[in-house]
Structure formats: structure tokens, C-alpha cells
Amino acid sequence: MKIAMVGSGYVGLVSGACFADFGHDVVCIDKDQSKIDRLHEGVMPIYEPGLDALVTSNVKTGRLSFTTDLAEGIEGARAIFIAVGTPSRRGDGHADLSYVRAVAHEVGESLSNDAVVVTKSTVPVGTGDEVERILRESRAFREKGHRISVVSNPEFLREGAAIGDFKRPDRIVIGAEDDFGREVMREVYRPLFLNESPILFTSRRSSELIKYAANAFLATKITFMNEMADLCEKVGGNVQDVARGIGLDGRIGGKFLHAGPGYGGSCFPKDTLALLKTAEDYESPVRIVEAVVKVNDLRKRAMGRKVIEALGGSEAARGKRVAMLGLTFKPNTDDMRDSPAIAIAQTLADAGVTTAAYDPEGMEQARPLMPEVVMATDPYAAIEGADAIVIVTEWDAFRALDLDRVKALAKAPVLVDLRNIYKPETLRAAGFVYSSIGRT
Ligand SMILES: NC(=O)c1ccc[n+]([C@@H]2O[C@H](COP(=O)([O-])OP(=O)(O)OC[C@H]3O[C@@H](n4cnc5c(N)ncnc54)[C@H](O)[C@@H]3O)[C@@H](O)[C@H]2O)c1
Numbered sequence: 001m002k003i004a005m006v007g008s009g010y011v012g013l014v015s016g017a018c019f020a021d022f023g024h025d026v027v028c029i030d031k032d033q034s035k036i037d038r039l040h041e042g043v044m045p046i047y048e049p050g051l052d053a054l055v056t057s058n059v060k061t062g063r064l065s066f067t068t069d070l071a072e073g074i075e076g077a078r079a080i081f082i083a084v085g086t087p088s089r090r091g092d093g094h095a096d097l098s099y100v101r102a103v104a105h106e107v108g109e110s111l112s113n114d115a116v117v118v119t120k121s122t123v124p125v126g127t128g129d130e131v132e133r134i135l136r137e138s139r140a141f142r143e144k145g146h147r148i149s150v151v152s153n154p155e156f157l158r159e160g161a162a163i164g165d166f167k168r169p170d171r172i173v174i175g176a177e178d179d180f181g182r183e184v185m186r187e188v189y190r191p192l193f194l195n196e197s198p199i200l201f202t203s204r205r206s207s208e209l210i211k212y213a214a215n216a217f218l219a220t221k222i223t224f225m226n227e228m229a230d231l232c233e234k235v236g237g238n239v240q241d242v243a244r245g246i247g248l249d250g251r252i253g254g255k256f257l258h259a260g261p262g263y264g265g266s267c268f269p270k271d272t273l274a275l276l277k278t279a280e281d282y283e284s285p286v287r288i289v290e291a292v293v294k295v296n297d298l299r300k301r302a303m304g305r306k307v308i309e310a311l312g313g314s315e316a317a318r319g320k321r322v323a324m325l326g327l328t329f330k331p332n333t334d335d336m337r338d339s340p341a342i343a344i345a346q347t348l349a350d351a352g353v354t355t356a357a358y359d360p361e362g363m364e365q366a367r368p369l370m371p372e373v374v375m376a377t378d379p380y381a382a383i384e385g386a387d388a389i390v391i392v393t394e395w396d397a398f399r400a401l402d403l404d405r406v407k408a409l410a411k412a413p414v415l416v417d418l419r420n421i422y423k424p425e426t427l428r429a430a431g432f433v434y435s436s437i438g439r440t
Pocket residue numbers: 006007008009010011012029030031032035083084085086099102103120121122123155156157158159266267
């Protein structure tokens with residue numbers, strides 16, 4: 001089957017390459033000329049483990065190609081995926097649907113065959129109805145009478161593990177309103193049907209809500225553990241033991257119970273906000289999610305203050321220098337969107353503390369977002385002369401630091417571990433003044 005993927009970012013490029021690997025003919029479309037040029041040159045525009053090899057091998061077989069020309073890209077495609085960004089709209093937190101609408105208009109003007117248009121972007125409830133309205137008012141529908149079905153197929157992949165997640169998903173959710181849509185989607189995901197990945201067919205609106213409900217629930221799980229961590233620090237508990245103790249209860253589950261500096265990334269912050277807006281529009285408040293958003297916002301700056309405390313408080317901290325290890329919102333990605341590192345560095349800068357940072361993949365994206373931070377060439381260069389070290393992202397490269405070298409290079413052996421990657425007793429035995437999250 002020919003598939004067109006409109007939007008070749010983290011989701012579109014991974015999904016397109018995986019669909020090609022399933023045996024479909026895929027054209028990835030993007031309006032960003034430089035992205036498409038890089039793909040033509042065999043250079044990945046994003047960092048995602050395994051993507052390079054997957055794209056290269058599928059380009060070689062002729063099943064995967066790239067273009068900026070939407071009309072050419074969708075020609076003959078049975079399924080046209082919309083995988084463009086849906087960021088928070090400036091000012092009010094609603095999902096900005098302008099990119100999705102623009103694609104729907106363009107598809108409607110250029111479509112030259114029957115097709116299923118699939119929203120893979122995370123979109124608020126009712127967006128499928130709007131996309132369908134746009135398409136039905138379009139030239140392709142009015143003049144040529146092409147059969148069109150609009151389907152919701154939210155994406156649940158995690159950056160850093162995206163290819164595995166796409167090929168072996170916990171579930172696939174398909175929200176369709178007619179047999180044409182369901183049939184084409186069954187064909188698109190046939191290889192996964194054979195793998196027995198659970199496929200859930202729902203209404204379009206339920207499918208759209210499933211994505212937001214899933215992200216809000218996960219954000220709640222993280223935020224709950226972060227507050228338990230704060231309580232552990234006060235009462236003298238260990239949040240990792242608490243997580244293990246509750247996670248063994250099958251009703252709770254052991255995953256996603258890691259306390260840390262607060263959630264970030266391109267999805268949870270904007271999706272929780274967009275869900276609040278939907279709830280507000282429909283006068284059906286989601287108060288738990290409201291609390292989660294507030295608690296998480298406060299937490300990121302609180303982490304900056306934790307570092308300032310480790311430097312001896314705000315008076316003592318002024319003029320000091322911190323080494324920040326890790327900038328991305330999680331390891332194995334270069335994505336800096338809404339990373340806690342940004343708020344932490346800002347809090348430090350406001351307190352007169354300078355920061356030198358190192359991240360294995362995120363520094364290029366981080367530079368414009370954190371102009372006050374000096375980017376170092378490796379962790380040790382960041383640590384040299386630092387009054388304190390803060391671990392913000394749990395990259396493997398930081399799990400096995402040469403502690404003697406760290407101590408020799410730093411001005412003071414102060415380490416704030418916001419990801420609990422070290423054991424307090426090991427670090428203290430090695431002579432560090434060590435603090436972490438939810439452990440005393
Ligand atoms: N990143 C994730 O981990 C993830 C996971 C699940 C769902 N999602 C959702 O998937 C969607 C895409 O996210 P992303 O992280 O891949 O975004 P992204 O910003 O990495 O990519 C979006 C791409 O769409 C392109 N684009 C925008 N308008 C276009 C147009 N009119 N024609 C062609 N291309 C156009 C942009 O140039 C960009 O390359 C969002 O709704 C997001 O919430 C993201």
C-alpha cells in the first residue's frame with residue numbers, strides 16, 4: 001500500500017520508516033526544505049537510536065522516499081497520515097491546530113484518489129470532525145467526488161525508544177467512523193495484527209481522548225511520586241523503596257514511578273494543558289490534572305533552589321559555578337522541548353550562579369533556549385572548577401563517572417543527583433557531599 005506521511009519530525013519520520021520496513025511504500029513529506037535535503041543526503045534531522053540504519057535500508061529498497069511537495073507525495077496514497085506538530089497555543093494552552101488544519105486544506109485541494117486521512121498528531125477531541133469538514137468542503141471532494149474517511153490513530157511511541165515502541169506497541173488505537181477507514185487501517189497495521197499486538201477500534205472521539213487521558217495519567221503518576229519523594233526527604237524515607245513497595249501491587253504497576261526533577265518533553269506539558277482546556281470548554285473539570293500541572297511547574301524551579309541550597313544558600317551561591325550534566329528531558333534523545341534543565345538553569349542564573357553544561361545529544365537544541373549556559377565538550381570539562389555538579393538527565397554516560405577525576409577537577413565535591421542514579425552511601429564514602437531525590 002502507498003502511505004503518505006505529512007510531517008517528518010520525531011513521530012512522522014519514525015512512523016514512516018517503520019511502515020516502510022513493514023513493506024509499505026512510504027513518502028515522508030515535510031515543508032521544511034532543510035530537513036528533506038538532509039534526509040536526501042542520508043543525514044538524520046533528529047537523534048533517535050536505530051533511526052539512521054532503518055531509514056538508510058528502506059531508502060535503499062526504494063520503499064521510503066522524501067519530498068517537500070505534498071501534492072506529489074500524496075498521489076496514489078491510500079492512507080495519508082498527518083503527523084505535524086500540535087504545540088501549546090501561545091497564551092492560552094489550547095493545542096495549536098493551525099498546522100493540522102493547513103495540511104487538511106492542502107490535502108483537500110490536491111487529493112486525486114480515494115483515501116483515508118489519519119491524524120497521528122495528538123489532537124483534541126473533535127479535531128477529526130473538523131478535518132473531515134475541511135476535506136468535505138475541499139475541491140477534491142466537491143469536484144472529483146473522491147471517497148474520504150477521517151481516522152484517529154494517536155501515537156504512543158517514546159522518544160529514545162521510538163522504533164521498538166512503534167514495532168512492538170502495547171496497543172494500537174484506531175478511532176474510525178466507517179468501514180472504509182477501518183479496512184484501510186487494518187491493512188496498514190497488518191504486520192502488527194500478525195504479531196498479535198492488541199488493536200483497539202473505537203469511535204474517533206474516544207480515540208482522540210485516549211491519547212490525552214494516557215498522557216495525563218502518566219504525568220499524574222510521575223507527579224505523585226515526586227510529592228512522595230518530597231515527603232520521604234522530610235520523614236526520612238527512601239522513595240525508591242516506596243516505589244518498589246507500591247509498584248509490586250498489580251493494580252498500581254511498577255513502571256513510571258521514578259521520582260525526579262519534574263516531567264518535561266514535547267508531550268506531557270502541552271498535552272496536560274490541552275486536556276485542561278478541553279475540560280474547561282466542556283465544563284467538565286479535571287481537577288486532578290489541574291493539580292498535576294501546577295505541582296510540576298513549581299517543581300522545576302524548586303530543583304534549581306535545591307542546587308542553590310547545596311551551594312550553601314542564596315547568599316553563598318552568588319558568583320559560584322555549577323556543572324550541569326544532562327540537558328534533554330530524558331536520555332537517548334536530542335529533544336529539549338520543556339526540559340526541566342531550562343527552568344533549573346534559569347533559576348540558577350536569577351540567583352547569580354553561572355552554569356557550564358554537557359549533554360551527549362542535546363546541546364545544539366539547547367543553545368538557543370539557554371543562552372546563559374556555557375556548553376562544554378565533555379562532562380569533565382563542565383565539571384572543571386565547578387562549585388557543585390547537578391545531574392539533570394540520566395544518560396548512561398553519567399552513570400559511571402570517574403569519581404576520583406570528578407573530585408580532582410571540581411572546586412568542591414558537591415553533587416546533586418536529580419535522577420537518583422548513584423547510591424548515597426557510595427558517593428558519601430567517596431567523599432562527596434551528596435544529595436538526591438527522596439532519599440536521605
Ligand atoms: N515526539 C513524541 O514523542 C510524540 C509522541 C507521540 C505523539 N506525538 C505527537 O505527534 C505530533 C508530532 O510531534 P513531533 O514531535 O513529531 O513534532 P516535530 O515538530 O518533530 O515534527 C513536526 C513536523 O511537521 C512539519 N510540518 C508542519 N507543518 C507542515 C505542513 N503543512 N506540511 C508538511 N510538514 C509540516 C514540521 O516541519 C516538522 O518537521 C504532535 O502532535 C505530538 O504531540 C509526539
